[in-house]
Amino acid sequence: QKEVEQNSGPLSVPEGAIASLNCTYSDRGSQSFFWYRQYSGKSPELIMFIYSNGDKEDGRFTAQLNKASQYVSLLIRDSQPSDSATYLCAVNMEYSGAGSYQLTFGKGTKLSVIP
Amino acid sequence: DADVTQTPRNRITKTGKRIMLECSQTKGHDRMYWYRQDPGLGLRLIYYSFDVKDINKGEISDGYSVSRQAQAKFSLSLESAIPNQTALYFCATSSPPPTSPQYFGPGTRLTVL
Numbered sequence: 001q002k003e004v005e006q007n008s009g010p011l012s013v014p015e016g017a018i019a020s021l022n023c024t025y026s027d028r029g030s031q032s033f034f035w036y037r038q039y040s041g042k043s044p045e046l047i048m049f050i051y052s053n054g055d056k057e058d059g060r061f062t063a064q065l066n067k068a069s070q071y072v073s074l075l076i077r078d079s080q081p082s083d084s085a086t087y088l089c090a091v092n093m094e095y096s097g098a099g100s101y102q103l104t105f106g107k108g109t110k111l112s113v114i115p
Numbered sequence: 116d117a118d119v120t121q122t123p124r125n126r127i128t129k130t131g132k133r134i135m136l137e138c139s140q141t142k143g144h145d146r147m148y149w150y151r152q153d154p155g156l157g158l159r160l161i162y163y164s165f166d167v168k169d170i171n172k173g174e175i176s177d178g179y180s181v182s183r184q185a186q187a188k189f190s191l192s193l194e195s196a197i198p199n200q201t202a203l204y205f206c207a208t209s210s211p212p213p214t215s216p217q218y219f220g221p222g223t224r225l226t227v228l
Contacts, residue, residue, distance in 0.1 A: 008155075032214045043205055043219040044158075051214060088158070092212045101212035107157035 002027055002093045006106035014114050019076040021109050023089030026070070031101075033065055033072045036088040038108065044088055048074060079113045086110045118142045119220035121206050127226045128196050136191045136223050138206030147189040148207040148217060149173075149181060151200075158205070164189055165211075196227040 003026040013019045021035075032051050036044035050056045050063040050072065062075040072091075076083055086108040092101045119140045128134050138147065149161040150173075160173030162181040170181055178200060182190045193200055203224055207217040 030213075032212070032216075034216045041203070041222075041224075043222045046216050046218065049216055090216070092214070094213075103209070103212065103217055105158045107155075 002095065002102075002104050004089055004091050004104050004106040006087075006089050006109045008107060009110040010112050011109055012112045012114055013079050015079060015081060017079050019079045019083065019111055019113070021074040021076075021087050021089075021111065023072045023074075023091075023106055024070055025072070025089075025091045025093070025104075027091070027093040028067075028070060029094050030067075030070075030091045032092040033063070034090040034103070035061075035063060035074045036090060036105075038086045038088060040085075076111075079111075081113045081115050084111055084113045117221065119206060119208055119218055121204075121220040121223050123223060124221065125224045127228065129228050130197055132196050134193050134196055134225070136204055136206075136225070138189045138191070138220055140187050140206075140208045140220075142208050142218060143186075144208040144210055144218075145186065146209045146211065147183070148209070149179075149189070149191045150205045150207065151175070151202040152205065153202050161191065193225075196225075198227045201225060201227045 005024045035048040037047045038044045048063040050065045056063045060077045064073045088108045089106040122137045148163040150158045164170045164183045180192045206220040209215045209217040
């Protein structure tokens with residue numbers, strides 16, 4: 001079964017600290033990985049994507065991918081109270097062979113940044 | 116204007132009523148999706164459509180039906196609403212994978228009494 005696993009949290013960090021969010025996935029052939037931020041009662045918003053092993057930085061956000069370990073993470077530097085939200089990891093996984101892919105979401109990690 | 120819109124944004128209905136949730140997009144994407152989200156259960160896929168003539172069931176399609184009226188429009192119907200269909204419903208769109216993300220509409224909060 002195709003799965004994306006995240007720690008549900010809540011993860012609490014003080015303002016200004018680095019928040020580290022982790023995600024593991026089951027399909028070794030996955031090629032694209034996404035992080036979404038979801039505020040309570042709102043829709044998921046795409047904040048980062050990564051396709052290659054290593055790090056990708058965008059402002060205060062860094063996505064890290066290790067395909068050998070089937071692990072992707074999101075680091076948020078200088079965390080702000082406005083970063084308090086649920087973060088969803090999503091992975092494009094192959095279903096039924098023949099290049100048929102489906103985006104599979106984890107259940108999300110709730111982040112709380114304490115002022 | 117928003118790229119993906121959903122109507123209505125909030126709806127309260129009674130058990131047994133038929134309701135329709137509508138989704139429109141201006142992103143030009145072929146693929147459209149309907150999800151429901153319940154606390155602690157994450158996003159669950161109800162139906163998805165790769166183009167106007169291709170509609171597929173997701174993991175929780177029972178009690179729901181869909182219609183793809185055009186490339187830009189995808190509707191979700193609850194034929195006879197029941198209380199456990201109370202949830203937040205999201206429409207999403209994407210280009211073909213494997214590198215494409217999905218983009219979500221603002222959601223519809225549905226309450227079935």
